[in-house]
Amino acid sequence: MDTSKRLEPALSMADRVYAVLHESIMSGEFPVGYRLRIRDLAALVGTSEMPVREAIRRLEEAGFAERVPHRGSVVKGLDLAELVHAYDVRLLLEVEATRLGAERIDSAAITRMRDGLVRMRQAIAEGEVMDYLDRDEAVLGVLYEASGNPVLVNTVRSLWGQCRAYKTVGARSALDKPGDDALWRHQERLVEAVEAGDADAAAAVTRESLASATDRIKAQLREQKK
Structure with missing residues (x-):
């Protein structure tokens, strides 16, 4: 190293x-x-x-x-039950961070989000999982920082770190499926909602994305308990 x-x-x-x-x-x-x-x-x-x-x-x-x-x-890695709790908290915090950020973000920050989305898509095309995750979090970070609440942002970042191992496995799995848009679909819709100045729509995209991830973890947990 x-x-x-x-x-x-x-x-x-x-x-x-x-x-x-x-x-x-x-x-x-x-x-x-x-x-x-x-x-x-x-x-x-x-x-x-x-x-x-x-x-x-x-x-x-x-x-x-x-x-x-x-x-x-x-x-340490989170087990599936802990991940469910982590994602439940992420949903609560990140929906609010999205709403606040979308209400307060300026045009320069929106441009940074759009540029970050381009770099994220490039990382996907190149199969660079860790770079993709970094770019994904960078796009969200710009939006959440626009909320003006650094405690909220730092708490979310801490949760990202705890979920990183799971996110890495999920991203690698998605990359193995040609044509799968799961790695960028929600981010694209999020940026579009923010560009349109629609905080409610942006918050809905974040809620949908995290709820979907939580459902997948719960399904794995049910299989694990069989």
């Missing part, structure tokens, strides 16, 4: 290590269940063990890692 481009000199060492580990988890480089061995990570990022220990503690507090008996800290 190349860490040289990730370490920001203005941050504390613990902040820098946290940023590296968090990015590795989000990108899938450290998959669910990956053991966060303090000594190995310290050697990897070139620090002492103390900032690594602090970074792992923060990852546990943020829900990205958990302590497992006889294994230490490992990368």
Whole structure:
């Protein structure tokens, strides 16, 4: 793992290590269940063990890692039941973030959404799953930031991180289906509603998208319980 481009000199060492580990988890480089061995990570990022220990503690507090008996800290993934709860909360928050953002967004931000949608479609065409997810979240981030509520935006971003592993699997599955528009259909409709100044329509698109994802998770959960 190349860490040289990730370490920001203005941050504390613990902040820098946290940023590296968090990015590795989000990108899938450290998959669910990956053991966060303090000594190995310290050697990897070139620090002492103390900032690594602090970074792992923060990852546990943020829900990205958990302590497992006889294994230490490992990368955490949500089970299906937890995912249902996470998506229920996402629906509540993101519908409101969409409505507020659509009511307050300016033309420059709408242009950024449209440009981001183009880059997202390019990532789909190239089969770049992680880039697609980043672009997708960037498009939504522009809209949600227009709400003017940074606490709302940060909470949503935290939920995105917790759902990332599931989103990655879903995106890869969709990419394997030629002609499937599931990866961009809702985003296109969302941008169109925002461009039209229709906050209610935009909120409805977000509600439909997240409700559909929740239904898929619930179906998987029912199959798992059989």
